[in-house]
Amino acid sequence: MSENVLELSNIVKRFPGILANDHVNLTLKKGEVHALLGENGAGKSTLMNIIYGIYKADEGEIYVNGQRANITSPHKAIEYGIGMIQQHFSLVPSFSVAENVALGLKEFHLFPRIDVIKKRLRELSKKFGLDVKPESRIWQLSAGEQQRVEILKLLYMNSQIMILDEPTAILTPQEAEGLFKTIKEMVKYGASVIFISHKLKEVLEISDRITVMRHGKVVDTLLREEADEKILARKMVGRDVVLRVEKSPPKTGDLKLSVKNLYSRSDKGPFAINGLSLEVRKGEILGIAGVAGNGQRELAESIYGLRDYTGEIEIDGTMLKPLDVHSRINHGVAYVPQDRKGVALCGNLPLYYNLFLKIFTSKQGDFNPYLFNPISLKKPAEALVKEYDVATSSLDLSVKYLSGGNMQKIVLARELTLNPELIIAVHPTRGLDVGAMESVYKILIKARENGAAVLLIAGDLEEIFTLSDRVAVLYEGRIVGYSEPDEEHLEEIGLMMAGIKKERVG
Amino acid sequence: MRLKIERRKNDPTKLSIFLMSVLSVLISLAILGLIILSLGKNPINAYVQLTSWPFGTVAGLTQTLISMMPLLFTSLGVLIAFKMKLWNIGAEGQFYMGAFAATWGALFLFKGISSPWLMLPLLAAFAAGFGGAWGAAAGWMKAKLGVNEILSTLMLNYIAIYWVNYLVYGPWKGKGSYNFPITATFPKAAILPQYTSDGLNLGIFLAIATSFFVFYLLKRTKFGFHMDIVGDNPIAAKYSGINVKKMTIAVLAISGAISGLGGMMQMSGVLFRLQPNFSPGYGYTAIIVAWLARLNPFVAIAVAFLFGGLLVGTQQIQLFLQIPFSLVSVFEGLVLFSLISGEALLRYKISFKGVRT
Numbered sequence: 017m018s019e020n021v022l023e024l025s026n027i028v029k030r031f032p033g034i035l036a037n038d039h040v041n042l043t044l045k046k047g048e049v050h051a052l053l054g055e056n057g058a059g060k061s062t063l064m065n066i067i068y069g070i071y072k073a074d075e076g077e078i079y080v081n082g083q084r085a086n087i088t089s090p091h092k093a094i095e096y097g098i099g100m101i102q103q104h105f106s107l108v109p110s111f112s113v114a115e116n117v118a119l120g121l122k123e124f125h126l127f128p129r130i131d132v133i134k135k136r137l138r139e140l141s142k143k144f145g146l147d148v149k150p151e152s153r154i155w156q157l158s159a160g161e162q163q164r165v166e167i168l169k170l171l172y173m174n175s176q177i178m179i180l181d182e183p184t185a186i187l188t189p190q191e192a193e194g195l196f197k198t199i200k201e202m203v204k205y206g207a208s209v210i211f212i213s214h215k216l217k218e219v220l221e222i223s224d225r226i227t228v229m230r231h232g233k234v235v236d237t238l239l240r241e242e243a244d245e246k247i248l249a250r251k252m253v254g255r256d257v258v259l260r261v262e263k264s265p266p267k268t269g270d271l272k273l274s275v276k277n278l279y280s281r282s283d284k285g286p287f288a289i290n291g292l293s294l295e296v297r298k299g300e301i302l303g304i305a306g307v308a309g310n311g312q313r314e315l316a317e318s319i320y321g322l323r324d325y326t327g328e329i330e331i332d333g334t335m336l337k338p339l340d341v342h343s344r345i346n347h348g349v350a351y352v353p354q355d356r357k358g359v360a361l362c363g364n365l366p367l368y369y370n371l372f373l374k375i376f377t378s379k380q381g382d383f384n385p386y387l388f389n390p391i392s393l394k395k396p397a398e399a400l401v402k403e404y405d406v407a408t409s410s411l412d413l414s415v416k417y418l419s420g421g422n423m424q425k426i427v428l429a430r431e432l433t434l435n436p437e438l439i440i441a442v443h444p445t446r447g448l449d450v451g452a453m454e455s456v457y458k459i460l461i462k463a464r465e466n467g468a469a470v471l472l473i474a475g476d477l478e479e480i481f482t483l484s485d486r487v488a489v490l491y492e493g494r495i496v497g498y499s500e501p502d503e504e505h506l507e508e509i510g511l512m513m514a515g516i517k518k519e520r521v522g
Numbered sequence: 523m524r525l526k527i528e529r530r531k532n533d534p535t536k537l538s539i540f541l542m543s544v545l546s547v548l549i550s551l552a553i554l555g556l557i558i559l560s561l562g563k564n565p566i567n568a569y570v571q572l573t574s575w576p577f578g579t580v581a582g583l584t585q586t587l588i589s590m591m592p593l594l595f596t597s598l599g600v601l602i603a604f605k606m607k608l609w610n611i612g613a614e615g616q617f618y619m620g621a622f623a624a625t626w627g628a629l630f631l632f633k634g635i636s637s638p639w640l641m642l643p644l645l646a647a648f649a650a651g652f653g654g655a656w657g658a659a660a661g662w663m664k665a666k667l668g669v670n671e672i673l674s675t676l677m678l679n680y681i682a683i684y685w686v687n688y689l690v691y692g693p694w695k696g697k698g699s700y701n702f703p704i705t706a707t708f709p710k711a712a713i714l715p716q717y718t719s720d721g722l723n724l725g726i727f728l729a730i731a732t733s734f735f736v737f738y739l740l741k742r743t744k745f746g747f748h749m750d751i752v753g754d755n756p757i758a759a760k761y762s763g764i765n766v767k768k769m770t771i772a773v774l775a776i777s778g779a780i781s782g783l784g785g786m787m788q789m790s791g792v793l794f795r796l797q798p799n800f801s802p803g804y805g806y807t808a809i810i811v812a813w814l815a816r817l818n819p820f821v822a823i824a825v826a827f828l829f830g831g832l833l834v835g836t837q838q839i840q841l842f843l844q845i846p847f848s849l850v851s852v853f854e855g856l857v858l859f860s861l862i863s864g865e866a867l868l869r870y871k872i873s874f875k876g877v878r879t
């Protein structure tokens with residue numbers, strides 16, 4: 017009993033119209049990494065938010081180190097030694113790392129002792145291999161670095177129970193390896209970790225035990241030795257999942273997108289795209305492989321018209337102006353951005369609004385602009401929610417309350433029902449469960465078979481190999497080479513991603 | 523000392539917001555009573571005076587409706603901008619510009635027109651145009667130069683007010699005004715239909731009609747739908763192909779136009795001649811009305827009615843109890859302050875723990 021640092025007993029949490037946690041039991045042993053798996057909307061984040069005091073359970077008890085705990089707020093949770101990194105970060109962009117740590121402290125000091133904090137942060141980053149400078153401003157950091165700040169925050173507060181909600185979703189494979197090393201280090205010092213992920217491989221690599229949730233209930237808890245990918249996938253979605261989708265040979269047509277000599281700056285100022293050129297034809301999927309931070313975001317945003325650039329971007333042979341999203345939409349361009357919550361959704365607006373943000377700027381619908389009642393969107397919204405299998409209690413729910421994966425489904429549903437001719441997809445399956453991932457793959461392939469051009473920017477090479485017809489490698493804002501989507505070329509691609517140039521293949 | 527501020531788990535419900543608003547007004551009234559007491563007057567007496575005449579008599583109700591009219595126009599103007607999180611506090615200036623335009627039209631530009639059917643719509647359009655330009659100017663500065671609209675609209679208020687002052691003290695001073703800073707009286711064609719001898723006029727009905735128009739614009743058009751999107755997440759709006767800069771300018775222009783229209787109605791319906799300080803701060807009170815109405819154009823009618831009565835009632839207590847009129851501003855300040863505190867308490871839990879050393 018005393019070996020369990022955390023024990024959840026019969027936790028029930030209801031939201032209007034949905035039972036998010038249904039009598040959940042879970043134990044966390046000292047020094048263990050416990051993975052939590054489950055479909056989008058299964059109730060994982062909700063359960064973690066209860067442990068961290070963000071939500072209050074309707075029923076059930078929480079025991080910390082064998083003692084009944086009454087966790088009413090994150091401050092209380094921190095007092096119990098519980099820390100959490102949420103699915104969407106909560107750092108203040110204009111503050112430095114050290115200031116952000118000061119903000120998260122148990123009590124609010126008018127004049128926090130920043131030097132003391134900085135010193136301790138430096139010690140901690142050294143000890144756990146977390147490379148960030150306490151002086152850096154958050155907005156200057158990559159997603160991976162921001163996550164390290166969040167981890168440092170937990171370490172600084174001496175958390176013994178660490179909850180990581182989909183930490184690897186935003187990381188490159190290399191960064192993920194780094195995170196795993198840190199986790200192992202933390203466990204060595206006596207911490208216990210709950211780890212949420214949709215990537216079965218990772219789960220099998222890092223965890224000691226695995227709990228699978230479905231529809232708010234715990235399906236099973238297994239030891240790592242008892243599990244493999246197939247078993248886990250079946251327990252999660254209740255059927256076998258095939259991520260190797262069938263793909264017919266490409267029927268490439270006319271040139272759809274042509275980018276020539278593109279230059280574009282990142283938010284921080286320097287050029288992130290340095291004279292890049294590429295072409296995508298109708299009916300093909302061009303995968304862009306590359307280490308995160310080599311201009312992926314800037315490339316996608318320039319093409320879509322959200323970021324200023326110099327150079328030429330032509331769609332269907334028509335030269336487009338920078339920063340003109342509307343003309344892109346008119347040319348049938350759909351965009352699934354990396355930061356769905358910040359760029360592609362209105363968090364406080366109801367779900368059914370969010371499915372139709374482009375209703376008047378695209379050919380999605382034909383409504384009278386002078387006599388338009390948004391209620392009339394509900395019916396088509398209902399059909400989309402069904403088609404894309406979005407787990408929600410109601411169409412009126414503010415989209416910010418949806419689970420991470422279901423938010424992504426809203427974006428995909430909106431973009432893909434526009435029957436796009438060019439799809440720019442950046443990490444389209446990030447945060448999706450294996451079942452949903454499979455359906456996104458099918459949708460993208462179907463769009464390609466219907467003649468759409470797809471520019472797929474993803475961190476996961478496996479995903480790129482599964483979907484692409486050609487692979488281009490992005491390095492320091494340029495395409496440094498092309499390859500065939502084949503495991504055989506893995507090493508060659510890896511070299512190009514690291515900046516070692518190769519002759520063009522195929 | 524330890525101060526803990528935590529976000530509450532749930533968004534406030536409609537009922538709790540309503541109760542909080544009512545409570546804010548009641549608390550403000552109570553503090554107002556204390557202030558009156560400290561002036562050596564009887565607060566109960568003051569409350570009676572404050573409410574009985576404006577809401578309890580026909581003549582008082584008429585006055586309430588009359589002072590509600592400019593308030594409702596400016597509140598609706600403010601409300602539209604607030605809907606898109608544009609903090610237009612320039613309704614006062616836009617109101618002044620509308621009154622200026624109406625006077626210019628009535629006394630100079632369209633002097634020759636004798637049909638009210640032609641004159642009044644012309645004045646209304648002219649005033650809406652000037653008020654709209656005043657709003658659009660702030661919108662343009664925000665969209666193109668990134669100037670915060672709170673600052674620009676406030677500055678534009680001063681320009682409008684001083685401009686009107688300059689005109690009535692100087693070139694526009696009326697001939698029969700015995701050197702008072704007042705323009706000549708509007709010609710008959712420029713005066714709104716009057717229903718009673720004490721000033722009830724068409725303006726109030728047009729104000730209520732404008733509430734319906736604002737509702738229609740916000741809830742039943744593409745424009746309103748896009749306003750919702752821009753208001754919630756401007757980046758997502760850009761992503762959706764909406765021209766955020768254009769929307770910013772357009773919304774502030776419409777916002778200013780409605781306040782400007784109010785300025786014209788006040789001239790043609792109530793005052794008939796331009797004079798300095800002809801507004802007791804309608805454009806500022808409008809901010810509180812819009813906020814108390816939770817940016818709902820229909821609720822704004824009721825709130826504007828209450829505040830209209832308040833303005834009339836304060837004139838009463840000024841007259842009978844010799845209490846300064848500036849108490850209205852004190853009261854408004856109190857309401858705004860309690861509303862903002864109430865808002866914070868609904869969303870955050872604040873707790874103090876004893877001083878620790």
Ligand SMILES: Nc1ncnc2c1ncn2[C@@H]1O[C@H](COP(=O)(O)OP(=O)(O)OP(=O)(O)O)[C@@H](O)[C@H]1O
Nearest residue numbers: 031036056057058059060061062417418419420421
């Ligand atoms: N505040 C809320 N109000 C209403 N419903 C909510 C709220 N928070 C969560 N939900 C609902 O509860 C369910 C569980 O959500 P949760 O975020 O726990 O899922 P999850 O397992 O973390 O999914 P994902 O893998 O997509 O992140 C979802 O259907 C979600 O819409």
Ligand SMILES: [Mg+2]
Nearest residue numbers: 061103419420
């Ligand atoms: Mg989640």
